[in-house]
Amino acid sequence: MEYLNIYSNCQLVKGASRSLICDLQMRKSYPVSNDVYDVFCFLKDHSIEECVAHYGVDNQEAILSYVDFIVKKEMGFKDKGILAELSSLDLSWDAFTDITNVILEYNEDLNYDNPFFKALFNLNVHGLEVRCYDQTDLKKLEVFLATFKGSVLKYIKLILPYSLATNTKVLEQLVKDNLRIKSFLIHSAAEDQFIQIYKDSVPVTYYSEAINSCLSCGTIRSAYFITNMELFTESQQHNTCLNRKLSIDFNGFIKNCPSMQDSYGHMLETNLPGLLENQDFRKYWGIKKDDISVCRDCEYRHVCTDCRAYVEDPDDIYSKPLKCGYDPYTNEWEDWAIHPMKQAAIEEYGLSALIK
Numbered sequence: 001m002e003y004l005n006i007y008s009n010c011q012l013v014k015g016a017s018r019s020l021i022c023d024l025q026m027r028k029s030y031p032v033s034n035d036v037y038d039v040f041c042f043l044k045d046h047s048i049e050e051c052v053a054h055y056g057v058d059n060q061e062a063i064l065s066y067v068d069f070i071v072k073k074e075m076g077f078k079d080k081g082i083l084a085e086l087s088s089l090d091l092s093w094d095a096f097t098d099i100t101n102v103i104l105e106y107n108e109d110l111n112y113d114n115p116f117f118k119a120l121f122n123l124n125v126h127g128l129e130v131r132c133y134d135q136t137d138l139k140k141l142e143v144f145l146a147t148f149k150g151s152v153l154k155y156i157k158l159i160l161p162y163s164l165a166t167n168t169k170v171l172e173q174l175v176k177d178n179l180r181i182k183s184f185l186i187h188s189a190a191e192d193q194f195i196q197i198y199k200d201s202v203p204v205t206y207y208s209e210a211i212n213s214c215l216s217c218g219t220i221r222s223a224y225f226i227t228n229m230e231l232f233t234e235s236q237q238h239n240t241c242l243n244r245k246l247s248i249d250f251n252g253f254i255k256n257c258p259s260m261q262d263s264y265g266h267m268l269e270t271n272l273p274g275l276l277e278n279q280d281f282r283k284y285w286g287i288k289k290d291d292i293s294v295c296r297d298c299e300y301r302h303v304c305t306d307c308r309a310y311v312e313d314p315d316d317i318y319s320k321p322l323k324c325g326y327d328p329y330t331n332e333w334e335d336w337a338i339h340p341m342k343q344a345a346i347e348e349y350g351l352s353a354l355i356k
Helices: 032-045 048-055 058-071 115-120 136-144 168-177 228-239 271-278 340-348
Strands: 003-006 010-014 019-023 028-032 076-079 102-106 127-131 155-161 181-187 191-195 203-204 245-248
Touching: 003 032, 010 032, 019 032, 032 048, 032 127, 032 228, 048 058, 102 168, 115 271, 136 168, 168 181, 168 203, 245 340
Parallel strands: 102 127, 102 245, 127 155, 155 181, 181 203
Antiparallel strands: 003 076, 010 019, 019 028, 191 203
């Protein structure tokens, strides 16, 4: 008898009407039917011959094609038995710091040389997103970015208006001076475009629409899906957007996200250790996709980010992200902004002008 051994890094996720195979090592995902999901689950404990006998000879060709698909994509192999050496994947997640990522709505008039800001980036923060909505003094921005030299910060993502990045030479120089810059999003551009600079190592996305406030945040798109070990394991028990995130808005106030209403003090007046002990500040960290309405039935839930700032029911923190147009019951995408059931929430959040 032959058995199918699927590597433990290839995880199966079942949705309401479709499933997903997530190859966490190769960072690829493959949508499959729920029938295929059931077959692969059966094959975890049974031989291929037993599987054919169970589902009927009429399904033999289909079952063998499923097996061949796994082997061809190098997500598993056939053998004379289920190998005990292929232990199950540990899906636990943790980080060695209380804050892993920070969003900063950059304001050149604010003084970031303060005790809170310094203490924050002494926490071994992994990533920083700097959002520049309007015209910004490039020299002042360069001085600000230089403060992270010598830090353990792994990457910086810059969101800039097109007026600051009219040619790639400006971006190239920013990267050369600050090697932690790993990507750019250039808004208010003449057209949508994607290029790579600095020896094709730094992606630059040009976006034709203006991003002039945090109201633009929270959109769920398939292009944003990420298939990797880090996000998949984090999503099992944590929120994939807000877990261990801290934001400082344009006026210097501390939030979970700039789009959230709740503020936990101003950076010039707040003590970081006290903030980290505040359970209200942590209240969104544990809202995982399996807790959220509709998301819990979505096959993409463990490769998707989340948004708790804009939700379909503003009175329910467990409701579906407002800016998601995917229906896991029909497997179809639609424009979330025109859905009749979302209009009341759109009005309440003040998003009407943004989407017209």
